[in-house]
Amino acid sequence: MQKYRETIIMSTSRLSLFFFYAILIILVNPTINAQRDPYVLHECSTTGNVTSNSTFRANLNTLISTLSSNTQIDYGFYNFTAGEGTNKVYATGLCRADLSPTDCRSCVNMSAHELLQLCPTQKEGVMWYMNCTARYSNNSIFGVMETKPTRPLRSGNVSNLTEFNAVLKPLFYDLRVRASAGGIFRKIAVGTAFYKSDNYTIYGLMQCSPDLLEMDCSNCLVDAQNYIQGCCSRSSGLRILAPSCNLRIETNQFYDSTLVQSPPSLSPPPPLSPPPSKGKGSNSSKTIIAIVVVVVILVVIIICICICISIRVRKQRKKAKTVDEISSTESLHFDFPTIRVATDNFSDANKLGQGGFGVVYKGRLSSGQEIAVKRLSPGSGQGDLEFKNEILLVAKLQHRNLVKLRGFCLEGCERLLIYEFVPNGSLDQVIFDPTKRAYLDWQSRYKIIEGIARGLLYLHEDSQLRIIHRDLKTSNILLDDEMNPKIADFGMARLVILDQTHSNTNRIVGTYGYMAPEYAYHGHFSVKSDVFSFGVLVLEMICGQKNGYFRNEENGEDLLAYAWTNWRNMAASNIIDPTLGVGSTTEIIRCIHIGLLCVQENAADRPTMASIVLMLNSNSITLSVPSRPAFFVHSNVEPDSQSDQSILLASTNDASITALHPR
Known part of the structure; x- marks a missing residue:
């Protein structure tokens, strides 16, 4: 009977709270009442359970009961804990920034109590209301970026998906940048874009929990964008x-x-004087009110100025820190006017190539030295992280098969990378050109394959750092005047500790067709990921065709499957480029064998770069039998085009499917 009474009391309390919240919304802000449908979605974790009478549950009940009285939520976000040790409970709440403190407290309080009823024995739960989110966990969640579970809500359809995506792309980029740059009180941005096909305005909003770092907020919103597709x-x-x-x-x-x-301001504004009374004191009361209003306005202006100065100083310090870190390397800092003169003000006549990150120009310094300048466009998507990454890594690497970084320029919004000039362009411009590749005999191709292998071996094992390139492809291999290969474009490279064999990432970068399956599908990368890309590149060198656009007309096989099938059927000559002419057939078939070992689906079966270099330099080493290679679903869309799917698949920082040719 007692339990029955408690159930009735609990149900009555929840119902009363619901009506109180609904009435409060109508009274406080009736203009947005139609937009505030309380309950949306929830998720209860299945990782652990507790009993209703446990200490953890008691701490959780205590924590939730104090939400409505806590003033931290006046800023739209709160972070609370209760209990100790294994029974400690962590809770956070987040409101949309335009809610009043009263509405925010009511929304979070109601959603939190509702969540307790929906997740009666779980150790973790999250509740999404229309205008607020409440979470609790047995693990610390403050400052921790979490993107799962992810839930969608959708309505309506668009008539022109291509235009719709084209409109959303700049809107999402702008919202993500502004929301991520928010302060410790709020990280939110709103904006609009016009969609012509259906003649309406798109209203957008992005928001992060303000306890996240700027990069974590950006990555979380990127994952949310990716989920849309x-x-x-x-x-x-x-x-x-x-x-x-x-x-x-x-x-x-x-x-x-x-x-x-x-x-928001940390200090509340001074209280206004009471309404003026009629009579002789009326004029003096009006004067006092006018003075108070002026003072309040001045205080607000001063606070805004201080905030702007603080943000500007913080950005300048961050930029100075980046410059100091970069300047500590062996690279040379160029001033922008010097590079502008060297490239004839970045004239089209000096343009060497263009891709998603910007344009590459040929230049000549006053000393007569030729250089290649990679000028990153402001909206390119290669951010400060990739810019600094490429400088700090490449400046510390010294090898004849790696492109040399001459310096950099970081002034205002300009970000420039200055490389040695490589006269013969990139490998893809030669090997995939029907006319040019005819002049690339087997000895030259074998020399290029060996050089790339030595460069990768240096990155993986012989340098003072262990580096995984993650974007090895023909367009990132440059050829000097003696046709020696040089690995370029280290913006996507990852530095790992020397005894680390593999790592994970939630930001997939690279080019499909060269990506190892474990990396493309699950984000697992290792030195064996570069080995896979090297294997694809070897087969392309022998065949003279690009993996992403190769198709066997008889059965629709891609290059990897076609090579493996013919090698197994002892018909490897079908793979060899007809323009090769006279060459060592035995050596070519051995290279096909090595390439097939590199592209095996199981990463553990692939050889290391040290083994590959030995295989290339010694015919006495017996090669194992390769297993079936990994298969991919390819697209016939050119790399520099925009398909309906390419708009929302990833952040602009995560795309490397470009036609950029750094020199």
Whole structure:
């Protein structure tokens, strides 16, 4: 009977709280009442359970009961803990920034209590209401970026997906940059874009938990964008909900137009004087009110100025730190006017190539030295992280088969990388050109294959660092005046500790067709990922055709499958480029064998670069029998085109499918 009474009391309390919340919304802000549907989605973790009378549950109940009275939530975010040791409970709450403190407290309080009912025995749970999120866990979640579980909500359809994606791309980029750059109080951005086909305005919002670092916030929003392609790419209205961030687009304005991007003041404004009374004191009361209003406005202006100065100083310090770190290397810092003169003000006549990250120009310094200048465009997607990564890595690497970095320039919005000039361009411009590759005999191709292998061996084992390139392909192999290969473009490379065999990432970068399957599908990368790319490159050198666009007309096999089938059927001559002419057939077939060993699906079966160098230099080493290679689903879309899917698959930092040819 007692348990029955408790159940009735609990149900009554929840119902009363619901009506109180609904009435409060109507009274406080009736203009947005139609947009505030309370309950949306929830998720209860299955990783661990507790009993209803456990200490953990008691701490959780205590924590949730204090939410509505805590003032931290006045800024739209809170972080609480209760208990000690294994029974410690962590909880956070996040509101949309345009909610008043009263609405925010009510929303979080109601969602948290609802979550307790929906997850009665779980140690972790998350509840997404229309305008707030509540979470609790037995692990610390403050400052930790989490993108799973992810839930979508969608409505409506668009008539022209290509145009819709083209409109969303700059909108999402702008919202992500502004939201990530937010302060410790809020990380949110709103904006609009016009969609002509259906003649309406798209209203967008991106928000992160403000306890996240700028990079974590950006990565969380990138994952949310990526999720769209799998669930709702054609939806005109959608929400992607994750524990640490969310994004939303609608065809009508769902947020308050007074949404402010700057953080709130820590000190409340001075109280206003009481209303003036009629009579002789009326004029003096008006004067006092006017003075108070002026003072309040001045205080607000001063606070805004201080905030702007603080943000600017912080950015300058961050930039100075980046320059100091880069300057500590052996690379040379060039000033921008010097490079502008060297490239004839970046004239089109000096353009060597162009890709997703920017344009590469040929230049000549006053000393007469020829250089290649990679000028990153502001919206290119290669951020400060990749820029600094390429400088710090390449400047410390010294090998005849790696491109040499001459210096860099970081002034204002200009970010330039200055390399040695390599006169014969990139390998793809030669090997995939029907006319040019006819002049590349087998001795030259074998020399290039050996050089690339030595360069990778240096990166993996012989340098003071262990580096995984992650984007090895023909367009990133440059050829000097003696046709010696030089590995280039280290913006996507990853540094790992010397005894580390593999690592994981949630940011997949590289080029499909060269990516190892364990990396493309699961984000697992290792030195064996570069070995796979090397194997693809070897087969392309022998065949003279690009893996991503090769098709056997008889059965639709790609290059890897075609090579393996013919090698197994002892018909390897079908793979060899007809333009090779006279050459060592035995040596060519041995290279096909080595390439097939490199592209095996199981990473453990692939040889190391040290073994590959030995195989290439000694015919006495017996080669094992390769297993079936990995298979990919290829596309016939050119790398520099934009398909419907390419818009939302990843952040601009994560794409390396370009036609950029650094020199």
